[in-house]
Amino acid sequence: MQPFAIERLRRDHAFSMNVNHFHDTYEIYYLLSGKRHYFIQDRSYYIQEGGLVCIDKNVLHKTRNVDAAPHERILLSFDDRFIRSIGEDAAEQLLVLFQQNHHVFSLSGANRTVVENLLFHILREQQQEQSGWQLNSKALFTQLLIICSRLTDKLNTVDEQPQPHNPKMYEIVSYINEEFRNRLTLASISETFYISPSYFCRSFKETTGFSFVEYLNNVRIREAQRLLRETKLKVIHIAEQSGFDSVAHFGRVFKQVTSQTPLECRKLMRHVL
Incomplete structure (x- = not known):
């Protein structure tokens, strides 16, 4: 996997992400046109x-429709290897966007023009692949992160969606x-919060874009990945500490969410680090 990547995509029809989504990379989502609901961790934004939108690594997030109108976005992602390749002190400056309370900003005027020009320049470098394109892309990407970090105090933040x-x-x-x-179940949640299971299922999906089981599994697997990466615990103990009743169920859900077994994930994480 490359230490950074960029992608431009337009959708001419209604679209909501139907995949579980969190990862070990930082992500910047820029909406060129259209409207979206964006759920991040435990809040939704319009x-x-x-x-x-700036997403820290291992933060659960998902986009979904506002209406059936087209939308177009640019997505950038990078990992810690990219930061380390720039310099020892790079993280302090370049990760400001991802380490604050506000996740979503609204660009306008000159700020929007500067950011979009940099995005388009990076895209052109990737598409044309002229001599030195990878090095220039890295330089432009670094410049983009610096500019956005400098703008955080000046940009309008987007409030949580009411x-x-x-x-x-x-x-x-x-x-x-x-x-x-x-142990969390549909019945136990409904009883704890004094709501009917049917209302809970419907409203939870409308608010987050996830079903209850999808969301719970994602939160548990994210914790399991952290334990695989940061500890030497056996898989059976990681399953228990992540909230799973059995190691077999844990293995099935882990493979479903990550497309890897827990041991494959641990090996890959340590290889990357």
Whole structure:
């Protein structure tokens, strides 16, 4: 896998991400046109063209439709190897965007022009592949991160999307994020928060874009990946500490979410590090 990547994509029809989504890379999502709902960790945001979304590594996120209108976005991703390749002190400057409370910004005027020009320049370098394109792309990418980091205090932040009809869903998301190691079921959540299972399932999906089981599995697998990366615990103990009742169930869900077995994931993570 390359230490950084960029992709431009236009969709002319309604589209919501149908894959589980968190990863060990940093991500910048820029909306060129259209409108999107963007769920990040435990909050949902409404973004329009000029919207810049900064996703830290291992943060659960998902985009979904606002309407059936087309939208176009540019997606950039990079990992810690990219930061290390620039210099020992690079992280302090380049990761400012990802280490603050605000995740979503709205660009306009000259700021929008500068950022879009850099994005298009990086895309052209990638498409044309002229001599030195990889080195120039890295330089442009670094420049983009520096400019965006400098602009954070000046940019308009996008507020959380109001959800007056189901504020309880955010309570439940926070509850899952805290209690995922314990046994959580549709029935237990419904009983704890005094809501019907059918209302809970419908409202949770509308708010987050995930079903309850999808979200819970993602949170648990994200914790399992952290333990695989940072500890020498056996897989059976990682399964227990991540909230799974059995190592067999853990293995099936892990493969479903990551397309790898836990041991394959541990080997790959340590190779990258």
